[in-house]
Amino acid sequence: MEKVRWGVLSTAGIAQKALLPAFDRAENAEVVGIATRSGMGKAEAVAKKFAIEKTYDRYEKLLDDPTIDAVYIPLPNHLHKKWVMEAARRGKHILCEKPAALTAEEVLEMKTVCEENNVIFMEGFMYHFHPQHERVKEIVDAGEIGEVKYMRAGFTFYLGQKDGNIRMSDQKGGGSIYDIGCYAIHSIRNILRQEPTSVFVDAIKDAEYGVDTDAVGYLTFDGGVRATFDSSFGLYNRTEYEVFGTEGSIRVPRAYRPDKNGGEGMILVEKAGVTRTETVTGDQYREQVEHISNAILTGDHKLKHDLNNTIHNMRVIDACFKSIDSGKKVTID
DSSP states (O other): OOOEEEEEESOOHHIIIIIHHHHHHOSSEEEEEEEOSSOHHHHHHHHHHTTOSEEESSHHHHHTOTTOOEEEEOOOGGGHHHHHHHHHHTTOEEEEESSSSSSHHHHHHHHHHHHHTTOOEEEEOGGGGSTHHHHHHHHHHTTTTOSEEEEEEEEEEEOOOOTTOGGGOGGGTOSHIIIIIHHHHHHHHHHHTSOOSEEEEEEEEOTTTOSEEEEEEEEEOGGGOEEEEEEESEEEEEEEEEEEESSEEEEETBSSOGGGGTTEEEEEEEETTEEEEEEEEOOHHHHHHHHHHHHHHHTOOOOSSOHHHHHHHHHHHHHHHHHHHHTSOEEOO
């Protein structure tokens, strides 16, 4: 099978823990190069571990390599825009970690450059590729829980040591909303298949670091549908959402990280006091890699998660921060 030849910009932890193993499992992709700015010794160690052919001491050198078709970018959030645009201008297709950028305006700039250079871009919301979410939509569409009126979603974990953690850096796009709240917002939009019209968010900001460590948001939609989300660096591990209808509910307790349970997702449907449990297994990181690699090989720009979806999600995140700053409900254009 023909394979897309990928390069990786940086030896970031997420790349080593999740994406490089996923590239190994993918049938239509292979990583052939990795670049670092933190010393060639680290790049060479990662390259040896994952049998990567080439190492580079500058990101530009990897991007200038004509044998590389696409790049995966797991850099800190504030660097996404710069290196996405640098990659696009060199004709490289791009898989970039979420959030794609820090504002919707930045994503719009990135979109323009990607389109001008005819490259495929996808934001790395890996959870979106697990089949449990399509199953939830099937249950909703079948009318099993009646008319959907409300949804809630939460992603939390206990951060512990804050000093030196990039998630606590205001200058690098830290904070709970950028890091994990973005998943909750994305899943609400995905499952409800609507865009919110307004948002109100109450957040706790760390006095020393200046980032939101906890946030609770209230979203409104046309037709009277409502949703809430929460994100936190100070609570136990929780990755879940729940959909409520006029006749029942659907709970997904492993919504964003089913890979921590061997890829097994879980769906609990409650109706008339009876709960039915379904399990759905998938390899979300591998599915993500194979999806964009297939798009690159076929030239099909119709992605399951495209740039327009990314822009809509970032507009909600923008509104969240405006609400936090103003203390008021914010209308989303």
